[in-house]
Amino acid sequence: MAATIKDVARACGVHVSTVSRTFSAPHLVNPATRSRVLAAADDLGYRPNRAARALTTGRTFNLGLIVADIANPFFPPLIKAAQAQARGRDYHVFVADTDEDPRVEEELIRTFTKQVDGVLLCSPRLSNRMIERLAEDVPFVVVNRRIKGMPAVLMNVAQGAKLALEHLSGLGHRRIALVSGPIGSWTSNEMQGVAAETPGLDLVFFGPNQPTEAGGLGVAADVAACGATAVLAYNDLVALGLIEGLAAMEIGVPDQISVVGFDDILPGRLNRPKLTTVAMPAVAAGRMAVDLLLQSGGEGATVTLDTALIVRESTGRAQK
């Protein structure tokens, strides 16, 4: 059994409160006593039980981070940035994956309640109403979702979509397919909103889709059939799946169809053709989200980060 505070107290003949103070308020205990306690603690391999401590102090020094799909290469940089930032503030980050299932998402949030000091909710699939309700039990920072009065880190998807559409129309594309993501995705809505407002385009919507290669593969045939010469995909994974699907039908990218993705994930950079994409500031977002959560006071501060279009090889001039 692991040593408890009592064992240490007994071992050096002081009261448990003295041991407790040795760790959480060292200046309140006599240097001589302190070193005796430390020696005994070290000897027994004592580590304060964080769960017990949290019970009285109300602080765990843990943060929760919830993502829809840990297999999506978009998240790891964000997660790592959040972890690094948290570590600098003596916090640890626990990550959990919802498998794109809102019910799992809710359950995970409930599980995190009281075990972490706050939750980073990335690209949630829950409804705003539900998130607001859950926010009564544990502080949130939401990433990629705007909810009134709740601290959020947003990526400027609208701006990115605008850049992508301008790029495509500059290449002579008029009929453009919009391959959206899952239901409940704020990003998806933003993209569609911008596209709909851009004049001079002939848009075809496809959705909802899984935000994965499978999703892209699944719509490839429809996209090919609709006569669009360019595609704006929900994210890079979808774009890659789409390109794969088009290749299977002997449709060349970018020769016959241009494809733009979102996120700028690593596989997109390694793919042939290298993917043209809207880069999301995932690292900055992870860092910022942790800051917002910790400095808190947390009054609904909203941070919006800019995106950038990265032109590579999957887009080209429209065919006549």
Next chain:
Amino acid sequence: MAATIKDVARACGVHVSTVSRTFSAPHLVNPATRSRVLAAADDLGYRPNRAARALTTGRTFNLGLIVADIANPFFPPLIKAAQAQARGRDYHVFVADTDEDPRVEEELIRTFTKQVDGVLLCSPRLSNRMIERLAEDVPFVVVNRRIKGMPAVLMNVAQGAKLALEHLSGLGHRRIALVSGPIGSWTSNEMQGVAAETPGLDLVFFGPNQPTEAGGLGVAADVAACGATAVLAYNDLVALGLIEGLAAMEIGVPDQISVVGFDDILPGRLNRPKLTTVAMPAVAAGRMAVDLLLQSGGEGATVTLDTALIVRESTGRAQK
């Protein structure tokens, strides 16, 4: 403030112990009372505080999962399998990333102690001695490492390496480069061991390397210069980086050099050329690790899972 058990007890005029039993031993409380309690609890939005409960019961119904690098596509399938398996047993999984740093790994394990019922340690970088010491504080299952008396899930790397080497030598390759991974990696040692024991090969070792694209890119020039016609890479990420690096030097794969990876991650399947690789049973490993951890009794059971060679496009006949 979130409602506590006392609030519920007061709200329906019973003792806290009755409320407690309503949730953790319903058959011990009168149906009429029970429904009164449930109604009050529902009304107040009461949820048992899991940290407090853990304090008395000693069980959290959480598992910790530690990986060296969450950005490595090898891990997500394992993580997801573990989560799914755990969920089926009413457990939740918290994931943490060590950034390949043994010190962070140790700290994370310490943090997990008492906050989870057990830890899945995947591809650890800590020394065996240290892992054994830490195992006194929290139950472990180790993945990809053999430690005496400790439950482990191993993937048969030796067998996979053997298959890969046979494949290469069957294609006429004799001088083969071995690009290893980081220090402290059991997998790396296994690979080298098998290679060294295989007769008739002319081996060149390169290592240690980061287990990422960057690692592969970094050794590309050395590999090209060493005169090998084939490479066995520590993992797919390294293999992909290597191919990228070779491409930059106008060295074709598989025309001039054949490359075999390990893991069978998604980007390897999308890459051109599609990667020949040794598939690791990540999903089975995740599931199995959770089973071992939970069914426990945990006496050092060791499970070894088979690997398989998947021949795709990155290997070909040796050049004369």
Next chain:
DNA sequence: AAGGTTCTTGCAACCGGTTGCCATCACCCG
């Protein structure tokens, strides 16, 4: 030397639950 400070440490309540033990009570049986 009396009275006031400042340190140091023990005491005990508390955080939010769980659980063994016991008292009560209704019900059943002979």
Next chain:
DNA sequence: CGGGTGATGGCAACCGGTTGCAAGAACCTT
């Protein structure tokens, strides 16, 4: 009608810490 039985729920100790309060000791003042 007395005693046995099982169901029900309160009491209080406990899990492993934290912290406000107060007592005692040491030190300082005048």
